[in-house]
Amino acid sequence: MIVAFSIGVYAFRYMNLLYRIFLYQLLAYILIFILANVVRLILSQNNLPINNQWVYNLSMPIETGLLTWAVYEYFKASKGKIWIWIGYLIFITILVTELSIKGIWILSNHGYIAENILLLVLYLLVLYAHFTKQNGNWQRSPELWICLGIVLYCGGVVPYFSLINYLQVSYPKVNSFLYYFIIDGLATLRYLLLALGFWFVRSNAIILTPNPSLSNREGPEVSIEPNDFNDLKH
Numbered sequence: 001m002i003v004a005f006s007i008g009v010y011a012f013r014y015m016n017l018l019y020r021i022f023l024y025q026l027l028a029y030i031l032i033f034i035l036a037n038v039v040r041l042i043l044s045q046n047n048l049p050i051n052n053q054w055v056y057n058l059s060m061p062i063e064t065g066l067l068t069w070a071v072y073e074y075f076k077a078s079k080g081k082i083w084i085w086i087g088y089l090i091f092i093t094i095l096v097t098e099l100s101i102k103g104i105w106i107l108s109n110h111g112y113i114a115e116n117i118l119l120l121v122l123y124l125l126v127l128y129a130h131f132t133k134q135n136g137n138w139q140r141s142p143e144l145w146i147c148l149g150i151v152l153y154c155g156g157v158v159p160y161f162s163l164i165n166y167l168q169v170s171y172p173k174v175n176s177f178l179y180y181f182i183i184d185g186l187a188t189l190r191y192l193l194l195a196l197g198f199w200f201v202r203s204n205a206i207i208l209t210p211n212p213s214l215s216n217r218e219g220p221e222v223s224i225e226p227n228d229f230n231d232l233k234h
Contacts, residue, residue: 001026032063145200149194
């Protein structure tokens with residue numbers, strides 16, 4: 001996470017709006033992570049029940065909104081881009097409905113599943129669109145690695161959170177293993193791929209930038225007249 005943010009800041013000057021949105025989302029996640037741990041620390045020091053799930057409930061619309069905005073930016077020239085925000089509104093409806101029933105202090109399980117289903121579908125569409133129009137060196141494409149990280153993470157979260165309550169009751173040890181493997185493991189992979197994407201943003205821009213020392217190099221001017229070609233033939 002910190003590695004991805006550091007490389008993102010390093011590559012910021014070469015980013016267009018799409019890549020900067022991903023960096024903004026990462027910054028939002030870091031701030032949310034810090035806030036959640038500060039709340040946890042304060043509660044533990046005061047011998048109060050530790051509950052920071054409300055932080056993550058409030059963060060869902062922010063993080064999902066930024067990632068949805070990135071997809072909208074990618075498809076901004078497409079006619080059907082309005083459906084992107086319709087999907088986001090469906091997620092918000094599910095989240096608000098569950099929070100109104102269960103309260104903000106309990107993690108919105110269905111809201112989190114809806115969030116990851118939305119992002120999984122959107123970023124699979126981005127990957128499909130990117131591969132169908134990619135003609136060059138796809139291995140150096142920042143969109144590929146950034147989207148792949150999101151797809152892998154969301155693809156693992158959706159089935160796990162759909163069964164998390166059952167696993168916790170029936171197989172608590174398995175549930176604990178899967179939690180660390182999926183939530184922590186795939187999150188680490190996601191942000192490593194994000195860091196790789198940011199790195200390619202910078203390296204690709206440097207490769208495409210002409211070198212002024214070469215373009216402005218002074219040297220003798222050589223002019224060839226049309227008749228000179230006839231002399232070269234002989």
